Amino acid sequence: MATPEVKAVERLLGSGVPYAYAVKAGPWIFLTGHEAFDFAAGVTEAVAGTPGFPLFGRQRWRREGDFILQRMQRILQDFGSDLAHGVRLDQFYPTPAAVDPYHLARRAAFGDYIPPSTSVVMERCFGGESGISTSLIAVVPRPECEIRKVYPSAVTASASSGFVPTVVCDDFVFVAGQMASGREHGLDPRAHVPGHSLWAGTEIRKQTEFIIQERLKPALEAAGSSLERSVKAQVYIQNVENFPDFVDVWTQYYRNIPCALTVVPTKGFAMVGGIIEINLMALTNGAKRVKEVIAADIPQMAAYGPCVKVGEFLLPSGLMAIGRDGHVIGKTISPGFPGLAHAGFTQAAAIHDYAEALCKAAGASLAKILRSQYFVSDTTVFPGIATAWASRFGAQPLPFVCIQTPPEMPAPGMALIADFWISTL
DSSP states (O other): OOOOEEEEESSGGGSSOOEEEEEEETTEEEEEEEOSSBTTTBSOHHHHOBTTBTTSSSOHHHHHHHHHHHHHHHHHHHTTOOGGGEEEEEEEESSGGGHHHHHHHHHHHHTTOOOOEEEEEOSBOSSTTOSOEEEEEEEOOOGGGOOEEEOOTTOOOOTTTOOOSEEEETTEEEEEEEOOBOSSSSBOGGGSOOTTOSOSOOHHHHHHHHIIIIIIHHHHHHTTOOGGGEEEEEEEESSGGGHHHHHHHHHHHHTTSOOEEEEEEOSBOSSTTOOEEEEEEEEOTTOSOOEEEEOOSSOGGGOSSOEEEETTEEEOOOEEOBOTTSSBTTTTTGGGOGGGTHHHHHHHHHHHHHHHHHHHHHTOOGGGEEEEEEEESOGGGHHHHHHHHHHHHTTOOBOEEEEEOOSOOSSTTOOEEEEEEEEOO
């Protein structure tokens, strides 16, 4: 079996954390968790500005965007690729004020083609001073990896964002993060409870149904796919109390459609009134790859959806450290030992156990991880996550992003939700 090609630093910022900043498997390249700091020196003058005159030159967040994307371009060139061969972007910000400066940097770096993008506001990035966290999936230029841009008539991006709503590449369809936006500005009236009514549906149900019916379905159909070909969705929702209604609506459409599902608490979005954003990955109707549901002996409540194997990828749903008794693992001890990052360690160890069980059932290994997203209630749990990884894999670098969500998680005591992409090659 092929081993992914990894570019890594052994000691991120001089710590004991080995970080894989780039992973290549076949033609696919994953750049995960990039923020505007040097892997050895931290935040440099190129980002922070001249010590005596930090406001001289470009605005701070524009400098962050330039730093991140220029480094990404250099890494891709080392793999024989470039930004023009990106197929998906994920961005997290601790404040909406960072978005427009980053968009200027993104347009300057990508030019006319910006891949399908998802951008949401969270509590904080991994670095305490970071205003932007960016992750990119790209491909090496090959005839079979030609990128086809799709512009569905009903699915657009705002002028300030400028990304392509949907692309097709090597059997896969990548749909940008979708919200219940109208044709002009703001929420579509069809996705909104009228202000004059006390009961006319709920916002989360109406926005979820609108996104599925009016955004995801048309985007997939324009790309030569359909909902039935969905393989992985990431859903960002404001207020965890909305999770049950979202899952109920989602299940009405996806009950018989195997699709990995990760649901993440989120602080805010680009659109005022929007409380949910969904991005989606699917197969084309003519794809040679097939999807297969992978089952393992893990607690049913540990994920909101199935684990899907499709070609060279194993795509678990977002994993949570729920035990067989329905409680968060370690929650009785964790509050008393934050100095040990006890919650991070015990929950990450359980999640890694669940992921490894799914890998074993699929004939894969968690050691071939391509991308790991840890959504945490507080970044102080990350040392526990890193220790849990090291206890299993030693000094093997981890391709991670760590993003702090709002403090309310789906279950009492829950400290993290983990989303993995794993190679089956």
